[in-house]
Amino acid sequence: MDFKVTKDMIIGDILDKCPQAAPCLMDMGMHCLGCPSARGESLGDACMVHGVDPDEFEKKINDFIAAL
16 A cells, blocks of 8 residues: 555544554553544644654554555
């Protein structure tokens, strides 16, 4: 898949473009991907809330997407 995620992207936009990325987000601790606040925050904000390094997670999710 030719799609690249950045930590500034809104999670809802990421999931709209690549719903297959949901397991990566859930592995990070985002278990309520359907709630409006989760879908409306940036990936960087979600990483901060869940204690995840945003740069490392950006690489992880992009590696996952590239392998699809």
